[in-house]
Amino acid sequence: xxxxxxxxxxxxxxxxxxxxxxxxxxxxxxxxxxxxxxxxxxxxxxxxxxxxxxxxxxxxxxxxxxxxxxxxxxxxxxxxxxxxxxxxxxxxxxxxxxxxxxxxxxxxxxxxxxxxxxxxxxxxxxxxxxxxxxxxxxxxxxxxxxxxxxxxxxxxxxxxxxxxxxxxxxxxxxxxxxxxxxxxxxxxxxxxxxxxxxxxxxxxxxxxxxxxxxxxxxxxxxxxxxxxxxxxxxxxxxxxxxxxxxxxxxxxxxxxxxxxxxxxxxxxxxxxxxxxxxxxxxxxxxxxxxxxxxxxxxxxxxxxxxxxxxxxxxxxxxxxxxxxxxxxxxxxxxxxxxxxxxxxxxxxxxxx
Amino acid sequence: xxxxxxxxxxxxxxxxxxxxxxxxxxxxxxxxxxxxxxxxxxxxxxxxxxxxxxxxxxxxxxxxxxxxxxxxxxxxxxxxxxxxxxxxxxxxxxxxxxxxxxxxxxxxxxxxxxxxxxxxxxxxxxxxxxxxxxxxxxxxxxxxxxxxxxxxxxxxxxxxxxxxxxxxxxxxxxxxxxxxx
Amino acid sequence: xxxxxxxxxxxxxxxxxxxxxxxxxxxxxxxxxxxxxxxxxxxxxxxxxxxxxxxxxxxxxxxxxxxxxxxxxxxxxxxxxxxxxxxxxxxxxxxxxxxxxxxxxxxxxxxxxxxxxxxxxxxxxxxxxxxxxxxxxxxxxxxxxxxxxxxxxxxxxxxxxxxxxxxxxxxxxxxxxxxxxxxxxxxxxxxxxxxxxxxxxxxxxxxxxxxxxxxxxxxxxxxxxxxxxxxxxxxxxxxxxxxxxxxxxxxxxxxxxxxxxxxxxxxxxxxxxxxxxxxxxxxxxxxxxxxxxxxxxxxxxxxxxxxxxxxxxxxxxxxxxxxxxxxxxxxxxxxxxxxxxxxxxxxxxxxxxxxxxxxxxxxxxxxxxxxxxxxxxxxxxxxxxxxxxxxxxxxxxxxxxxxxxxxxxxxxxxxxxxxxxxxxxxxxxxxxxxx
Ligand code: NA
Ligand code: NA
Numbered sequence: 001x002x003x004x005x006x007x008x009x010x011x012x013x014x015x016x017x018x019x020x021x022x023x024x025x026x027x028x029x030x031x032x033x034x035x036x037x038x039x040x041x042x043x044x045x046x047x048x049x050x051x052x053x054x055x056x057x058x059x060x061x062x063x064x065x066x067x068x069x070x071x072x073x074x075x076x077x078x079x080x081x082x083x084x085x086x087x088x089x090x091x092x093x094x095x096x097x098x099x100x101x102x103x104x105x106x107x108x109x110x111x112x113x114x115x116x117x118x119x120x121x122x123x124x125x126x127x128x129x130x131x132x133x134x135x136x137x138x139x140x141x142x143x144x145x146x147x148x149x150x151x152x153x154x155x156x157x158x159x160x161x162x163x164x165x166x167x168x169x170x171x172x173x174x175x176x177x178x179x180x181x182x183x184x185x186x187x188x189x190x191x192x193x194x195x196x197x198x199x200x201x202x203x204x205x206x207x208x209x210x211x212x213x214x215x216x217x218x219x220x221x222x223x224x225x226x227x228x229x230x231x232x233x234x235x236x237x238x239x240x241x242x243x244x245x246x247x248x249x250x251x252x253x254x255x256x257x258x259x260x261x262x263x264x265x266x267x268x269x270x271x272x273x274x275x276x277x278x279x280x281x282x283x284x285x286x287x288x289x290x291x292x293x294x295x296x297x298x299x300x301x302x303x304x305x306x307x308x309x310x311x312x313x314x315x316x317x318x319x320x321x322x323x324x325x326x327x328x329x330x331x332x333x334x335x336x337x338x339x340x341x342x343x344x345x346x347x348x349x350x351x352x
Numbered sequence: 353x354x355x356x357x358x359x360x361x362x363x364x365x366x367x368x369x370x371x372x373x374x375x376x377x378x379x380x381x382x383x384x385x386x387x388x389x390x391x392x393x394x395x396x397x398x399x400x401x402x403x404x405x406x407x408x409x410x411x412x413x414x415x416x417x418x419x420x421x422x423x424x425x426x427x428x429x430x431x432x433x434x435x436x437x438x439x440x441x442x443x444x445x446x447x448x449x450x451x452x453x454x455x456x457x458x459x460x461x462x463x464x465x466x467x468x469x470x471x472x473x474x475x476x477x478x479x480x481x482x483x484x485x486x487x488x489x490x491x492x493x494x495x496x497x498x499x500x501x502x503x504x505x506x507x508x509x510x511x512x513x514x515x516x517x518x519x520x521x522x523x524x525x526x527x528x529x530x531x532x533x
Numbered sequence: 534x535x536x537x538x539x540x541x542x543x544x545x546x547x548x549x550x551x552x553x554x555x556x557x558x559x560x561x562x563x564x565x566x567x568x569x570x571x572x573x574x575x576x577x578x579x580x581x582x583x584x585x586x587x588x589x590x591x592x593x594x595x596x597x598x599x600x601x602x603x604x605x606x607x608x609x610x611x612x613x614x615x616x617x618x619x620x621x622x623x624x625x626x627x628x629x630x631x632x633x634x635x636x637x638x639x640x641x642x643x644x645x646x647x648x649x650x651x652x653x654x655x656x657x658x659x660x661x662x663x664x665x666x667x668x669x670x671x672x673x674x675x676x677x678x679x680x681x682x683x684x685x686x687x688x689x690x691x692x693x694x695x696x697x698x699x700x701x702x703x704x705x706x707x708x709x710x711x712x713x714x715x716x717x718x719x720x721x722x723x724x725x726x727x728x729x730x731x732x733x734x735x736x737x738x739x740x741x742x743x744x745x746x747x748x749x750x751x752x753x754x755x756x757x758x759x760x761x762x763x764x765x766x767x768x769x770x771x772x773x774x775x776x777x778x779x780x781x782x783x784x785x786x787x788x789x790x791x792x793x794x795x796x797x798x799x800x801x802x803x804x805x806x807x808x809x810x811x812x813x814x815x816x817x818x819x820x821x822x823x824x825x826x827x828x829x830x831x832x833x834x835x836x837x838x839x840x841x842x843x844x845x846x847x848x849x850x851x852x853x854x855x856x857x858x859x860x861x862x863x864x865x866x867x868x869x870x871x872x873x874x875x876x877x878x879x880x881x882x883x884x885x886x887x888x889x890x891x892x893x894x895x896x897x898x899x900x901x902x903x904x905x906x907x908x909x910x911x912x913x914x915x916x917x918x919x920x921x922x923x924x925x926x927x928x929x930x931x932x933x934x935x936x937x938x939x940x941x942x943x944x945x946x947x948x949x950x951x952x953x954x955x956x957x958x959x960x961x962x963x964x965x966x967x968x
Pocket of ligand 2: 868869870871908909910911912913914915916917
């Protein structure tokens with residue numbers, strides 16, 4: 001049977017390519033066409049901010065949710081996204097957050113309340129500072145208008161006395177071109193494939209502003225429960241494969257994107273010592289305050305346990321990944337299945 | 353009937369007044385924000401969020417009932433103008449029944465969504481956290497009253513042989529005649 | 534019935550119901566609701582009602598539309614437009630269709646900066662159309678000029694649609710911006726030529742102004758020429774200098790119109806409250822259709838009508854030129870029912886691999902695609918630019934007259950498209966200089 005699968009990312013984006021199109025193919029093959037996904041990219045079925053309700057209401061049965069758009073619905077998931085400001089290894093962050101989201105009772109409850117079943121997480125590559133003017137020190141940042149992409153980045157901008165502004169994605173390019181903004185945070189692909197900022201922003205400061213792992217791929221709860229355990233196993237293991245392939249692709253693309261930008265005249269700037277130091281101070285303070293600010297701002301109960309679980313998982317994954325070829329998606333798939341998915345009991349997972 | 357009509361018109365005007373205030377607030381706050389960040393390097397926090405979730409939502413949904421009263425919705429009257437009296441009456445009955453259905457289902461669903469939004473304290477995070485659930489109520493108000501107004505107009509079509517939508521309205525009429533007067 | 538049949542039936546039923554005088558927004562919304570529930574489930578249909586209306590409207594970037602509408606209403610209600618249009622009549626009154634050509638030029642320049650076609654139409658419909666009607670221009674010509682000139686907002690850079698195309702297809706936005714310039718100017722020039730030829734041959738549609746003006750009258754008119762140009766140049770300058778973004782420009786324009794009216798002592802309480810009420814009603818009218826059109830696009834997507842239709846046509850063509858012509862037909866047909874962004878989103882998955890394997894230049898195709906999408910803004914039955922003008926003009930101009938007036942401009946767009954397809958250099962010359 002055919003079911004709708006939806007994402008708000010555009011057709012060429014990794015999430016659409018790996019997690020929806022390729023995934024749909026793998027699942028169709030492994031189930032002999034019993035489960036076919038019809039893919040709707042770019043929010044053509046429902047706007048990005050409505051993806052969770054669209055999955056809950058069966059507009060689509062499988063899809064990508066960016067929880068940052070629905071902080072009131074998925075507050076704990078957003079805490080994890082705040083947390084990856086400290087992540088310096090996107091692949092480890094991706095797999096660690098997948099592990100935590102699959103296993104945390106609190107998060108599972110949050111998803112179940114929305115009739116969602118979590119499938120995999122992800123992590124974009126490291127966010128840098130992409131500017132139309134050279135920035136290397138804390139002093140350079142003062143009073144600069146920065147387009148930020150997450151609450152943690154906003155807090156950081158305030159910490160360095162920059163001004164964070166909300167600019168829609170479609171206005172980043174012209175904003176940098178005309179100077180209504182000085183910088184945008186963004187991963188390497190912002191310079192090339194996704195936003196083409198290399199034309200208008202000739203300076204990129206290689207200071208790590210964390211990654212993104214907001215939400216992930218989810219199934220509609222009723223759809224999931226109507227599947228046989230064998231089908232659920234197929235659905236999960238292929239998610240592991242799609243996720244491994246996505247992170248391999250992204251890591252490679254991030255590298256080539258920086259090279260391409262450099263060859264197109266974008267200056268890659270190393271942060272000065274004082275900026276590095278300020279960054280360390282900020283992250284330390286940030287991490288210390290996170291449980292409290294989360295309780296205050298996001299209205300969750302004490303997330304310390306979740307935060308610790310993530311930090312532990314991230315360390316474990318850094319370790320696991322040090323023994324494996326990070327460009328070998330088959331090996332990574334196997335690792336994900338062995339370390340995470342094999343432990344999921346398909347008889348009970350997501351079934352209430 | 354006339355009393356109901358007056359009441360609905362006053363309510364519709366009231367909602368449109370609220371929408372006008374949203375427009376004025378949108379204009380002033382955006383300008384203030386532009387001035388603040390250009391001159392003081394200190395934009396007004398939450399401007400984009402407040403504009404989107406309050407002013408835009410108010411300006412788009414609250415004027416719906418008055419738009420209906422003024423017959424401002426966009427329709428094609430090519431065949432209507434060619435039809436006989438009976439044909440025109442049938443078309444109007446169908447159109448207003450469809451309209452009542454349309455506004456009612458939207459009022460119902462948006463009402464449920466608004467109540468859910470209160471329950472979870474819907475909020476967006478920019479530089480500051482902006483609660484956005486109150487703006488959700490503009491939808492059921494606008495759609496709901498538009499449905500009631502459509503019901504009133506349907507009743508008029510049934511009861512008054514010669515009545516046509518927009519006929520007593522001399523305000524929403526030609527912009528040229530007004531300005532050249 | 535399979536979903537494809539449901540989708541096709543949905544289109545036919547929509548056309549029929551629209552012809553029966555049911556409001557366009559109501560028809561699209563109800564057909565989408567019934568269609569989605571019969572393809573998927575009733576639950577999904579209610580789900581679309583949750584997903585779309587609120588989140589579609591609650592967008593910062595769309596705020597430019599009500600603000601530019603307000604700017605237009607205030608400028609018109611307080612007489613800011615009178616001086617420039619009387620001066621234009623004195624200067625170009627004898628040129629066939631002079632006012633319409635001047636409007637096309639002015640709104641193309643405005644469109645160049647605003648980045649949005651609908652916002653441009655919103656700003657100019659109230660400013661220019663009533664002035665042309667006062668000069669006894671044919672309503673179709675008057676409204677068609679504004680509707681069509683507005684469409685250049687997405688072709689001449691900067692342009693939100695070109696940015697989206699760049700993001701969707703991973704094409705250089707800078708190259709797209711450069712590529713849009715000549716086709717945009719060419720479109721405007723072709724519009725103006727058409728207006729002049731038509732007005733010359735049928736003077737009734739744009740009666741020449743044969744009045745002889747006294748020196749006094751001329752002086753009076755020219756003395757009052759400044760308000761509208763000041764307003765428009767102020768908005769343009771601010772955007773180009775990076776003082777404010779195109780989205781913020783709407784609010785700045787509305788405020789500037791208010792201030793200029795205040796300075797001239799023309800801002801009565803009555804004028805302001807009328808302008809606000811009209812803007813509110815216009816905004817609601819336009820957005821109800823836009824929301825319903827968006828729900829209808831979801832229905833179309835689920836029905837697979839766009840993908841199957843495109844797939845069928847593309848499966849029989851091979852050469853690059855045939856592919857481009859096939860895609861043009863697909864875009865024009867689908868553009869009748871779908872808004873530009875939905876159209877791009879729903880067709881990219883099939884279009885992209887075909888374009889890439891045929892080795893078609895994505896910058897060249899991008900400009901053709903945007904031109905095609907812009908045509909969709911003025912084709913029936915769903916033509917948002919037309920609806921903007923209708924909602925602003927009220928009963929003064931029947932909807933049919935606007936669509937008929939726009940038809941001439943669509944014909945010119947087809948001519949422009951032919952030139953763009955036959956001579957890729959028109960599009961690729963400027964980006965070629967960059968490389
Ligand atoms: Na433009
Ligand atoms: Na159209």
